[in-house]
Amino acid sequence: MVKAVVVLNSSEGVSGTVSFTQEGDGPTTVTGNLSGLKPGLHGFHVHALGDTTNGCMSTGPHFNPNGKEHGAPEDEVRHAGDLGNITAGEDGTASFTIVDKQIPLSGPHSIIGRAVVVHGDPDDLGKGGHELSKSTGNAGGRIACGKYYWPSGLSKLGCALYLIMACTAFPAFTC
Template sequence: MNLRLHAFMCQMLWIFTVLNSKAVTGAPGYGRNLIIKALPPIEDYQSNVYEVIMEPYLYGLGEPYPITGDRSEKQIDLAGYRTHGLQAIAYLKADEGSGVEGTLIFTQVVPNGPVTIEGNVTGLSPGLHGLHIHQAGSIKDDCLNIGPHFIAYYGRHGGPRDQIRHVGDLGNIKAEENTILNVKIVDHLISLAGPRSIVGRAIAVSSSEDDYGRAGTEDSAVNGTSGPAVACGVIGYFH
């Protein structure tokens, strides 16, 4: 009888806690929201794809990150938090003497959270150039064997903010005449761990602008008609 009463009181305490939005010591997982990400269906190609995620704890910390305010704002605020989370790096090497080189650092503070890409690229011709994660990290003397864009969930090519896109579609970077291109991108689909992990794959800069699949051609739906890679590098963990 005492055991049943104890179980009943625990259940009532849990309900009271949730309804009143107050954390109680010993309530496992409280303070972390359940997030459902969805990719819409593509007729005759792909059904709905759903990813269910519980807002996780910071890497290397035994406490949850702040749960007040909008989730996207919290993730931005965490850029200066007291841990670096996971980090990866890629050294871009020129393809066939293009002269394009650079270094890109990837940082993910929160598991399943956004990844920040920062670094610099030199040697690019002025204008927009596509930036993509490719399926394979097979780089020897050129970028011919890195494969197609990293897809993960299938779907057609798109822009970084499109609902339907390859995981590896990071959009465009813009180079100016005779200046070093400083890159800073925040992407919410790529990851440094799990099924969407880009570690061990290649990142490549294309010769031309990515049209985000808007041109209505076969090439546009596959790679945004962004042309061949002028530089590429394998993504590896920083530490």
Template sequence: MFSLLFLATVVALCVTDAQPNEENALQDMQKKVNDLWLSLLYPQLYEDIVASNRTAYASCLVKPSPKVGADKPQVTGHVLFRQAYPNGKLEAIFNLDGFPAGANLSGRAIHIHQYGDLSDGCDSAGGHYNPFKENHPRHPGDFGNFYSKEGKIKKYKANLVATLFGPYSIIGRSVVIHEQEDDLGKGNNKASLENGNAGKRLACCVVGTGTKNLWERQFPEVKEKRKKMRISFCMLSRVTKMP
């Protein structure tokens, strides 16, 4: 198996040196290399992707950290992921509940962490997943700040840097919801460049492979919300342009 992986790597390196007029043939070769790599290392995931119209799905069932006191938000919900194989951008749906229902609330940071180990609550999930040894907020899975409304966070994000497949897959790692707002690396201290000074870990979950069922149940609501926002924006634009 390792000899095949070595061969696949060599082919992939040759692809990067190709001439523009060979683009179509080499894209097909790259696809075959990706298929070989995935089918050898993660055969069940590869079968799931092929069965789902070459799309990978993953889900993460969020539960409160057992170390969070009763006076803190008890956050529950789902984080869902979808990504077209092999070159699609990662999409995510964040559907969380349990936040305070008041007004003028600060944002909550959400990040991918190194380990899928929740044996010591969210604390054993390790630090940020940072395979490229970059400063925060340039880690795969630095998802930024989320703002609750009526105690809930319902948010769709596209074009995320993290991935479900390849050597830097986030499958088996954890999603952590923090108590505080992410300072996006502007806090002028070491912690800011490591984790955005996001504070305690309120809740977490382990990212696992999934089917399209839960995504397809929740995505229509996302599309309807986005449609209403576009309509509202268009109406506002027309009003502002009126003499």
């Protein structure tokens, strides 16, 4: 089993943790607990870069290794990082579980070294007809983000090799 954790923080008061686990080549289970959100739906995505040096804007676009249009988590055509929406209750908290096959924690399309971003508005899942629907889901501003911690079970050498690969493949990655 491989595990990763993201700690989300923002200047807007949103905070929490999101855990990712994957058994072998099976789907990845995402479990999160966030607070400080406005009540309602919020777009929730894996973004391509783990760079948060300029806040959430430096995380790049949605993780999209196959070059597809934006869509819903259940759509065949979608960015790998399109995880849909999370729902915050009246108290501003969101607790959620997502199971997804397109966000592995190892292999050539691993999400380790990338970022999770929570958006201020609902993701229209590519179906809203807005000019941004097919690229971002028109999910609004990036209100919280965090970078994946290294997965459990990797040796120091494994982490060092992974960092070298990530820095080579993604020059904007913070090395």
